Amino acid sequence: MISALKFRFGLVGGLGFAILVFGPIESRAAELTPATIRLDFIIGGKHAPWFVALEKGFYAKRGLNVTLQSSTGSADTVRTIASGGADFGFADVATMIVAKSRGTPVQAAAQFGYVGASILWRDEGQIKGIKDLEGKSLAISPGQAQWYLMPAYCRINKIDFKAIKIQETAAPIQPAALATKKADFIIMFRASNDEIAEQAASKVGVKLSRVFMKDTGLDIYGTSLIVKDEDVRKRPEFVRAYVEATLEGLRYACDHQEESLKILLKQKPELDPALTTLQLKNALTEVFLPFESAQVGLGYMKPDIIEKTVKVTNEYFDVGRKVAAKEVYTNQFIRR
Secondary structure: OHHHHHHHHOHHHHHHHHHHHHOOHHHHHHHOEEEEEEOOOOOOHHHHHHHHHHHOOOOHHHOEEEEEEOOOOHHHHHHHHHOOOOOEEEEEHHHHHHHHHOOOOEEEEEEOOEOOEEEEEEOOOOOOOHHHHOOOEEEEOOOOHHHHHHHHHHHHOOOOHHHOEEEEOOHHHHHHHHHOOOOOEEEEEOOOHHHHHHHHHHHOOOOEEEEEHHHOOOOOEOEEEEEEHHHHHHOHHHHHHHHHHHHHHHHHHHHOHHHHHHHHHHHOOOOOHHHHHHHHHHHHHHHOOOHHHHHOOOOOOOHHHHHHHHHHHHHHOOOOOOOOHHHHEOOOOOOO
16 A cells, blocks of 8 residues: 555655544554453354454444453453543443442343353253253353352252352363363353363263253343443443444344454454354344344344343342342333
8 A cells, every 4th residue: 555655646745645544543542432341251153253253343333442352251251340440341231230239330231132141061861851950060160150149049940059069160161161071060151161062072972962042041131241339320422332333243243254264364363264163143043133133233132032031030149139121221222
């Protein structure tokens, strides 16, 4: 580009023309507002929409200079936002509600589908259904969304949670713990570590069975875009920029899956292409786009489902106080 300008205008003239048309590069960069986004877990295929929004300039055109962070789980993400370590997040809604009940001033600004958690166990006959989870060992780690989901799921399904043997296990090695028989079952998320667990099991010739929580009593919203209450009140355009740009990234990823995968792998070349492809496909076809997103507006949260999500959380989760639905979400940034 510079050589072409040199050819036509000379070096000084070319740079002068660029500044005249585009403005000083440093000045334009300084105009962007820094925004840190903390995702819900280790980066994988389902996170392509954020990297697409970054690469395609969807954040920049709305005035944001974005930095993306990985996480160890939804609770970690919410805590980081509350402590000022991130401006925005992507995290489990119920985990966010629990934090809200304990004084964390955050809320959801767009949903990304229903609870995507799946319970996985080896298909060996020891576990034939969810009632058989009693007395079995669960590899799980504090801070993960499933740490909060499982006790509620057990109460809903009349499973004795106290009879389950908790094995605190770091999130990255939970799939291996199941495959190598160090734990009887694990709870993974579709379009994320569910596929990792399947891959780990297949490598050692183990077949897995799974049950989705949303199909067995926990049909509430799962992950969402998390924002600060204060920003919604005082800096709504800052929040709108995050929500709209991320949803534009999601929409683009739906329409251009192959290109979106290339963008993610360019930014994160250490990712396994086959696994990442499957994660993105499952995110876009099974998790992120429920009926209301397709029929009402991308990211729109149905009031009755939010009410149910809050009710289930208030009743079955370890909340500090019971919260009201109006405290935990807003649809004001959703285009309908």
